[in-house]
Amino acid sequence: MKNLFFLWLIALLTLTNTAISAQSLAGNGTSGSTGVQHASEPTGTTANRSAAQQLYPGSYISRTGDGYWQRLTIKRNPDNGYNVAITYGGAKQGCTFNGNGVYNNGHLEVDLGKVKPELQATMTISVEKEIAKVFTSNFDDRLKLMWFCGGGASLAGDYKREQTQAGTLSWYKMFTGKIDRYPVTMHLHKSGHTYNGYYYYDQQQRPINISGDDSSTKGKLKLIGFGEPENNEEFVLSFSGKQLTGDWKKKENAKPLTFIAEEATAPVRFDYIYTAGVVPLRPKLTLADRPAATYFAAAVWPGGETASDLYLKKMIRKAFDIKNNGNEEIGGLFLSSKRAFFAAYLKDNQNVKDAEIKELPTNYMVDESKTIMVAHAGPGILTLASSSYSYAGGVHGNYGTSYICIDLVNNKQLLLADVINTQGMKALSSLLEKSFRQRYHLKAGESLVQGGLLEKTIKPNQNFYLTSKGLVFNYVPYEIGPYALGEINLFIPVTEIEQYLQPAVKSLL
Numbered sequence: 001m002k003n004l005f006f007l008w009l010i011a012l013l014t015l016t017n018t019a020i021s022a023q024s025l026a027g028n029g030t031s032g033s034t035g036v037q038h039a040s041e042p043t044g045t046t047a048n049r050s051a052a053q054q055l056y057p058g059s060y061i062s063r064t065g066d067g068y069w070q071r072l073t074i075k076r077n078p079d080n081g082y083n084v085a086i087t088y089g090g091a092k093q094g095c096t097f098n099g100n101g102v103y104n105n106g107h108l109e110v111d112l113g114k115v116k117p118e119l120q121a122t123m124t125i126s127v128e129k130e131i132a133k134v135f136t137s138n139f140d141d142r143l144k145l146m147w148f149c150g151g152g153a154s155l156a157g158d159y160k161r162e163q164t165q166a167g168t169l170s171w172y173k174m175f176t177g178k179i180d181r182y183p184v185t186m187h188l189h190k191s192g193h194t195y196n197g198y199y200y201y202d203q204q205q206r207p208i209n210i211s212g213d214d215s216s217t218k219g220k221l222k223l224i225g226f227g228e229p230e231n232n233e234e235f236v237l238s239f240s241g242k243q244l245t246g247d248w249k250k251k252e253n254a255k256p257l258t259f260i261a262e263e264a265t266a267p268v269r270f271d272y273i274y275t276a277g278v279v280p281l282r283p284k285l286t287l288a289d290r291p292a293a294t295y296f297a298a299a300v301w302p303g304g305e306t307a308s309d310l311y312l313k314k315m316i317r318k319a320f321d322i323k324n325n326g327n328e329e330i331g332g333l334f335l336s337s338k339r340a341f342f343a344a345y346l347k348d349n350q351n352v353k354d355a356e357i358k359e360l361p362t363n364y365m366v367d368e369s370k371t372i373m374v375a376h377a378g379p380g381i382l383t384l385a386s387s388s389y390s391y392a393g394g395v396h397g398n399y400g401t402s403y404i405c406i407d408l409v410n411n412k413q414l415l416l417a418d419v420i421n422t423q424g425m426k427a428l429s430s431l432l433e434k435s436f437r438q439r440y441h442l443k444a445g446e447s448l449v450q451g452g453l454l455e456k457t458i459k460p461n462q463n464f465y466l467t468s469k470g471l472v473f474n475y476v477p478y479e480i481g482p483y484a485l486g487e488i489n490l491f492i493p494v495t496e497i498e499q500y501l502q503p504a505v506k507s508l509l
Contacts, residue, residue: 056082056108056125060132060159067306070095072132072159074108074125084110084125086148086155093150101125109137112144119144123155130161162303172272172300172374177261179248186210186244186261187374191274191298195221198375198385205467206491207375207383210235220246228439235259267377267408268312274298275334279342281349281364282357291357291364293345297334299372300384311411312382315404316372319386341368367391375403376467380508381414382406383465400476401487403465407508414505419466424500431497432458432473435490455480458490468509470494 060072067090075083082101088094101110107126112119121141126133135156136142145155175186179201186199187207193215198207212223217236221244225233236256237246242263247256280292299316302309313330322333345366357364368390375385384404391397405414412418420428433448436458442451449456463474475481475488494501494509 059162062157062159095149095153097148132159170272172270174264174266175261176264180257189272189373205469269303270300273301273331289358291361294367295338295341296369301330363393405465419505420500428460431492453481
């Protein structure tokens with residue numbers, strides 16, 4: 001938190017930070033929009049007071065170069081006033097404030113005397129082009145904004161909006177709670193009316209993929225969990241503020257158990273950026289004869305510019321095989337990729353006759369989808385799941401998930417040699433076979449081939465992730481098993497590999 005003592009002076013000099021905003025890149029065809037709205041500051045009329053009710057509420061953030069941040073949150077009160085809160089992170093000391101304000105003459109005014117009676121001053125907040133400027137109505141009162149802070153910080157400064165109204169179209173959130181009496185963690189990603197992510201029991205920390213929507217069951221979020229083979233789970237949930245509540249059950253006719261969770265602070269703050277589109281090959285054909293190209297891309301995207309944020313952005317670009325100078329935001333890259341995908345589809349099929357298309361439309365359907373989501377998050381290790389699906393005609397498409405295990409302390413991707421020592425490498429095959437036998441219920445005398453695999457042994461790969469409870473390897477279809485077996489996810493408990501863990505990795509768990 002270096003230079004924090006002079007933070008109030010920086011505010012006076014109006015230091016400009018890097019803008020951050022949640023983007024929702026939804027759109028059909030080759031079009032796309034970031035959804036970011038820029039609004040000018042209203043003035044004191046009744047009409048403008050109504051405009052202020054739309055403009056001011058939201059979350060804003062101010063960051064320093066050493067990782068310290070302050071978040072300003074503005075919410076409407078039932079009496080047409082505003083609740084103003086400021087919190088901090090990235091340091092042991094910072095600013096904490098909670099008070100109420102009113103709109104007057106183009107800005108919010110917060111009476112500091114109602115929070116601390118000894119402070120006879122007014123804090124002002126004005127918003128223009130997604131920037132919330134916090135100061136005092138009287139210049140001589142500026143130092144009173146330091147009374148709510150430690151370490152020499154100040155409430156004063158420029159805060160950049162984290163979300164716009166369009167930001168509700170997409171987000172990433174981490175929830176912690178319980179299924180019945182069992183503690184769980186859920187990483188949920190929203191894109192439009194679709195939800196995807198992972199949840200795990202804290203005692204096991206073995207992520208289970210979940211997906212669903214908020215439109216198939218009126219007023220509810222319905223999720224399907226893909227846990228054990230051929231044994232899906234079901235959540236029927238409702239949002240209430242930052243709380244997620246409802247029922248969970250493992251089988252269709254099973255008695256539901258209570259699910260309750262609260263939104264929690266994730267180790268890394270991410271936005272969730274996505275774009276989607278559909279382009280028909282021959283719009284003039286009837287719907288039944290009209291093949292189309294479908295494209296979807298989504299990724300978590302760090303909201304800051306710390307060394308860790310920049311490294312994560314680099315890894316996410318790499319996962320999408322994006323080659324650029326490293327400065328462009330992921331939303332713009334998604335739109336460029338989508339346009340190129342649709343242009344190639346139309347060009348490749350421009351000489352195909354309508355009669356050929358009508359004979360077998362599915363031969364001309366293509367589908368491309370790729371997502372990067374949070375699968376597991378611990379204090380020292382973050383696991384991202386990079387999932388892809390591609391269909392270009394034929395019986396079925398191809399899909400798979402690659403896990404990216406990231407050391408958050410040293411900003412590096414963990415390879416298997418970083419996790420397991422030489423002796424442990426020799427033991428992994430037998431441990432993987434043991435896990436497969438348990439998961440797929442093989443009898444003692446049955447070979448792996450009899451159990452459905454294409455291989456006689458299971459060799460470790462680089463597609464893994466590590467939690468404090470175990471090491472998990474993932475094998476995509478055709479890697480060691482047939483397509484019908486799907487992805488094969490094998491868990492090795494930490495008790496069976498603890499003696500093989502590299503010392504540097506143990507400190508991260």
